[in-house]
Amino acid sequence: MIKLVAFDVDGTLRDRDYLPESTRLALQRLQEQGIILTLCTGRSEYEMASLREELGIDWAITCNGTHIGYRGETVFGSAFAKDTVREWLEQADRLNQTLLLYGSEKMFTNRQDAPYFLQAQQEIGFMNPILLEFNQDVPDIYQCIVFCNEQDESLYVGEESNTYYMHRWRSWALDINPGGMNKAIGLQRLLDHLGISTNEAAAFGDGLNDWEMIEEVGLGIVMGNADDTLKQKTSFVTRSLREDGIAYAVDKWILQLT
Template sequence: MIKLVAFDVDGTLRDRDYLPESTRASLRKLKEQGIALALCTGRSEYEMESLREELGIDWAITCNGSHIGYRGKTVFGNAFPKDTVRLWLQEAEKQKHTFLLYGSEKMFMTRAEDPHFRQGQQEIGFMEPVALQSIDEVPDIYQCIVFCEEHEEGIYTGEEKGRYYIHRWRPWAVDINPTGMNKAVGLRKLMDHLGIRPEEAAAFGDGHNDFEMIELVGSGIAMGNAVDDLKAKARYVTRSLKEDGIAYAVDKWIITSAS
């Protein structure tokens, strides 16, 4: 019986401002069945607040698993050491790289204007960040996005890239998360907190940073628009986001097993 369903956001729940009405109806149906819902995304809690409230979802696993919030309040978090972040920002200033820093309540940016950030904002819809005033006053940071080329990321990750969870999502942008973190780690933490076993959970995803999450749960579901590698790992492959893929999967594989 399914007790928890986790959803990646971009490319899964929504495409920019487009969120199918069939998806909204399916979320209501799941809640009526007493099934817990969670967002599970590489974005920040700050960026997910309006969507979470709009959809009536209590839990958000953000920053690729590094932060878990309940109705916007931190429940679990694995932040970078502040000294590490300060060193990165000092180096970024020399290299003229821009950092996007994900805290629990705000999203900070180190440079007022960056063409790569603006391109990312246009492509996937970043919210406008707050300017970081001083590296001496850095709050807890759960994820960094560095706008740099792949050959430059070693400046921050070091020679041993296994020290961090790294997800390069554009040639000019890379996510960096604390050691050992990914969406599955955050989702398992939430499942342990709620007393839910992996076989009692389902998860939807479409991208490379969904691999671990899809493998963790008993019902890993890849969207029809997912990357081929994720489809190969998933237990099920549904239709695409724009073909009502979540509604199709909920009716075919989740509600039936929840009853």
């Protein structure tokens, strides 16, 4: 029996501002059965607030599992060391590169109107961050996006890149999270908190940073619009986002198990 369902956001629940009505109704059907819903995304708690409230979802696992919030309030968080963030800000200033830093309630950047950020904002949508210069006090930061090519990665993470969880989602954009964290770890922390077993959880995703979460749960479902590499890893592949993929999987694989 499924007691909790986790949803990636971009490419899974919605495509930019488009969220299918069938998805909205499917979430309502799950909630009517007493099933707990949570967002599970690489985006920040701050960015997810309006969507979470719109859908009536209490929980959000954000920053690739590094931050967990209940109705917007931090329940668990694994922030970077502040000295590390200061070093990254100094490095980015020297290299004329752009950082996007995710706190629990706000997003920050060291450089506004930068070309790569504007391109990402156009392609997938970002809320406007607050300017944070390297000599200002550093808040708790749970994820850093570096707009740089692969050759420059080592300038931020050093030679021991395995001390961080990293996800490159563009040739010029890299997510960096504290080591040992990913969506599966964040989801497991929430499941433990709620007293729900892994086998009682389902998860939807479409990106490679969703794989650990999909593999971990009792029912991991890949969207039909996902990369073929991800679809080949599981037997539960639903229709695409724009073909009512969430609703199809909810009715076929989740509600029939309740």
